Amino acid sequence: MSIVSRFLQNFTLEHALYMVLVPSWFLTGYFLIPFLHSGNAGYNLSLDFEKKIAYVPVMAIPYVSCYIFVFLPGLIFNNQIQFRRGAISLLTAMTIAFLFFIFYPVRLIAPAPVGDIDQILSSIPWLHDNGWNAFPSLHVTMATLSACSLLKSSRLISVLSIATWLLICASTVLLKKHYVLDVAAGVLLGAAIHFLLVEPVLKKEGIKWRL
Numbered sequence: 001m002s003i004v005s006r007f008l009q010n011f012t013l014e015h016a017l018y019m020v021l022v023p024s025w026f027l028t029g030y031f032l033i034p035f036l037h038s039g040n041a042g043y044n045l046s047l048d049f050e051k052k053i054a055y056v057p058v059m060a061i062p063y064v065s066c067y068i069f070v071f072l073p074g075l076i077f078n079n080q081i082q083f084r085r086g087a088i089s090l091l092t093a094m095t096i097a098f099l100f101f102i103f104y105p106v107r108l109i110a111p112a113p114v115g116d117i118d119q120i121l122s123s124i125p126w127l128h129d130n131g132w133n134a135f136p137s138l139h140v141t142m143a144t145l146s147a148c149s150l151l152k153s154s155r156l157i158s159v160l161s162i163a164t165w166l167l168i169c170a171s172t173v174l175l176k177k178h179y180v181l182d183v184a185a186g187v188l189l190g191a192a193i194h195f196l197l198v199e200p201v202l203k204k205e206g207i208k209w210r211l
Contacts, residue, residue: 007078014080018087025091029098034132042107045135045179056174057115062167063139063175064121069164070142073149081201089145089197093189097138106135110176118175136185137178143168144190145198151211152202158211
């Protein structure tokens with residue numbers, strides 16, 4: 001039985017509820033919080049060496065792939081308890097990040113697109129936050145949550161998930177969407193939430209690390 005077939009077999013109303021709630025909460029915070037800081041300068045967390053980091057348009061590909069990557073664990077770990085805990089972990093990560101976005105508003109205005117790929121990226125309306133929503137990187141937080149779960153799937157998926165996670169983390173800096181400190185904070189937040197909320201369930205069910 002394929003992963004998708006197994007997911008559909010286990011699909012319940014609760015699955016549907018979380019599939020609506022998670023992206024809805026994300027888009028609500030992502031869109032509304034920048035309006036709270038209209039006219040403000042925001043904090044700058046740039047480190048000296050970051051000025052030398054090149055802008056790499058092609059990294060728009062792994063950057064956008066994050067929005068698929070974060071939902072992959074839900075296909076694999078899809079019984080009701082696992083799915084519920086995964087969804088709650090994402091909602092928790094978003095809520096914590098939103099509180100930082102509101103009370104510690106870090107801002108990084110990305111440069112104008114210079115390549116075809118990042119021009120496509122910049123044309124997606126819901127990715128526009130005018131440089132806000134920076135610390136911690138919610139992009140990296142969610143990717144870290146996903147990677148931690150996928151490391152408990154299979155050896156092949158574990159290797160691919162690490163590669164994807166690294167590319168996503170790098171893309172946030174190479175597209176000038178986040179400072180390095182944003183990324184570090186995102187990794188720590190994602191890992192902490194995984195070990196507090198998700199790992200206890202997977203461990204109780206005997207699901208081991210596969211890498």
